[in-house]
Amino acid sequence: MYILSVVIEYGKTEQEKAILIGRAPDSRLRGEVEASLDELARLSQTAGAQVIDKRIQTRPRPDSSFYIGRGLVDELKIRLKENGANCVIFDDTLTPAQQRNLEAELDAKVIDRPILILDIFANQARTRAARLQVELAQLEYTLPRLTGAWVHFSRQYGRIGSKGPGETQLEIDRRRVRTRISNLKGLLKKLDRQRSTQRKQRQKMFKVAMVGYTNAGKSTLFNLLTRGEVTTADRLFTTLDSTTRQMVSPHPVQVVISDTVGFIKKLPHQLVESFKSTLEEVSLADLLVQVVDCSAPDYRQRFDQVREVLADIGADKVPYLLVFNKIDANPEFVPPPSGQTVSFVVSAAEKTGIAALQTELIARSQKRMMRFTGQH
Numbered sequence: 001m002y003i004l005s006v007v008i009e010y011g012k013t014e015q016e017k018a019i020l021i022g023r024a025p026d027s028r029l030r031g032e033v034e035a036s037l038d039e040l041a042r043l044s045q046t047a048g049a050q051v052i053d054k055r056i057q058t059r060p061r062p063d064s065s066f067y068i069g070r071g072l073v074d075e076l077k078i079r080l081k082e083n084g085a086n087c088v089i090f091d092d093t094l095t096p097a098q099q100r101n102l103e104a105e106l107d108a109k110v111i112d113r114p115i116l117i118l119d120i121f122a123n124q125a126r127t128r129a130a131r132l133q134v135e136l137a138q139l140e141y142t143l144p145r146l147t148g149a150w151v152h153f154s155r156q157y158g159r160i161g162s163k164g165p166g167e168t169q170l171e172i173d174r175r176r177v178r179t180r181i182s183n184l185k186g187l188l189k190k191l192d193r194q195r196s197t198q199r200k201q202r203q204k205m206f207k208v209a210m211v212g213y214t215n216a217g218k219s220t221l222f223n224l225l226t227r228g229e230v231t232t233a234d235r236l237f238t239t240l241d242s243t244t245r246q247m248v249s250p251h252p253v254q255v256v257i258s259d260t261v262g263f264i265k266k267l268p269h270q271l272v273e274s275f276k277s278t279l280e281e282v283s284l285a286d287l288l289v290q291v292v293d294c295s296a297p298d299y300r301q302r303f304d305q306v307r308e309v310l311a312d313i314g315a316d317k318v319p320y321l322l323v324f325n326k327i328d329a330n331p332e333f334v335p336p337p338s339g340q341t342v343s344f345v346v347s348a349a350e351k352t353g354i355a356a357l358q359t360e361l362i363a364r365s366q367k368r369m370m371r372f373t374g375q376h
């Protein structure tokens with residue numbers, strides 16, 4: 001069941017019909033905002049909503065009451081009615097007041113980018129750790145907003161409250177949310193201890209972590225390098241946990257590779273925070289393989305956004321190499337000069353360019369091993 005579906009009588013679900021809204025601080029930035037709205041559309045579809053329209057408003061600053069201007073609010077009311085739409089999704093973070101005012105004025109569900117991403121994570125989390133981490137992030141995001149008439153977390157509420165699914169956020173008592181937050185933190189701490197025992201066993205190995213924007217092909221490449229069986233799919237946030245496996249190699253090397261959750265623009269801070277232990281596979285790595293989808297027109301911005309999240313988790317100083325993936329989908333691509341950083345151009349789907357990458361990983365692990373044995 002998608003969280004974005006409205007639960008209606010008799011337990012049937014009705015698909016959200018959504019209008020997407022972006023804001024360009026000035027008209028020169030409209031192109032960038034359009035690309036961002038395309039991504040928001042993809043996120044919305046992943047969450048189960050049907051996108052029926054997109055609007056970009058140019059204004060230097062968001063309106064403090066409605067985020068958008070009064071004129072667009074009135075226009076939206078009409079557009080929603082005309083199209084039988086019941087949901088408006090904003091490509092930004094709304095303040096609790098903006099969210100409340102818009103919902104009252106539009107008589108529709110109002111969702112912002114962090115909520116959408118949190119919903120997708122909640123929907124796709126499969127492992128226990130991922131589920132607990134998402135729930136924690138959702139509650140941390142919700143807590144300061146408990147005054148709004150929100151209904152998105154009905155599934156979560158069902159778990160927290162006593163009335164079962166479908167009760168609204170207004171009915172939830174802050175105290176119970178706080179209690180649940182502290183329970184979740186306790187449960188996650190226990191899982192952390194297990195993880196750190198496993199990490200200790202890998203201490204002497206050369207640790208490589210795949211990082212990159214969501215859907216860049218990290219898991220596909222990971223499976224190739226390790227003969228792993230991590231699920232891959234053409235959708236956002238397929239991987240929400242870390243998997244570590246030994247690299248396949250003709251030489252006797254001890255290289256372990258971790259595949260982990262992908263990043264995205266404006267990744268909610270609460271998610272980064274609660275996924276910190278999953279992401280320790282990244283911050284404690286000896287080397288990062290930063291996978292870049294070179295068929296994405298905005299691959300440079302995505303690269304920058306990944307670097308930002310890496311800084312946020314304290315992994316921006318870890319040495320990294322660049323892997324431009326999906327060259328089959330953009331054969332004209334020429335990698336930009338990357339200074340000291342070694343880069344590779346590959347197609348994980350067609351298994352081209354992989355041997356050179358493997359050789360580099362082996363060479364780096366051997367170099368480290370020599371340093372290690374030289375010191376002791």
Ligand SMILES: Nc1nc2c(ncn2[C@@H]2O[C@H](COP(=O)(O)OP(=O)(O)OP(=O)(O)O)[C@@H](O)[C@H]2O)c(=O)[nH]1
Binds near residue numbers: 215221240325349
């Ligand atoms: N054309 C092309 N598609 C690829 C290539 N590598 C991966 N893909 C496809 O891209 C999609 C995403 O691949 P994944 O390996 O799941 O990507 P990921 O980076 O792990 O994504 P998340 O776990 O969702 O963050 C899948 O449909 C893959 O088949 C490639 O080299 N070329």
Ligand SMILES: [Mg+2]
Binds near residue numbers: 218
């Ligand atoms: Mg993946």
